[in-house]
Amino acid sequence: MAAMAVANDIKEAYCYVKAPSTQGRCSEKRHKLPDSREACVGDEQHLAPEILFSPSLAGKEDVGLPEMIEQSIASCDMDIQVALYQSIVLVGVMRCSMDWRSV
Numbered sequence: 394m395a396a397m398a399v400a401n402d403i404k405e406a407y408c409y410v411k412a413p414s415t416q417g418r419c420s421e422k423r424h425k426l427p428d429s430r431e432a433c434v435g436d437e438q439h440l441a442p443e444i445l446f447s448p449s450l451a452g453k454e455d456v457g458l459p460e461m462i463e464q465s466i467a468s469c470d471m472d473i474q475v476a477l478y479q480s481i482v483l484v485g486v487m488r489c490s491m492d493w494r495s496v
Contacts, residue, residue, distance in 0.1 A: 399426060407438045 407422050421435045444450050446457040456464070466477045 395427070403432065403434060404441065407434045408442050 448455040
């Protein structure tokens with residue numbers, strides 16, 4: 394379980410969703426591990442959360458989160474769809490980079 398805590402610390406400290414307009418590689422960050430070794434986090438900073446939006450980055454043929462939400466709401470009765478769209482709440486660091494109005 395200690396490994397999960399370290400992974401969570403790294404995720405919370407460094408991971409983010411890259412804005413679509415940004416290109417290039419991320420600057421590498423170093424994270425000191427409990428055993429005093431260092432872990433380098435490069436493009437993983439944005440690739441890990443990006444998989445939610447682009448599963449193809451992980452070799453999956455699934456749709457991303459925005460499409461999943463769109464499909465789920467579209468399968469509901471028309472009279473509640475607007476309320477469902479208005480009820481979407483995105484929590485966490487990712488909310489800074491995603492324009493949910495375009496979903």
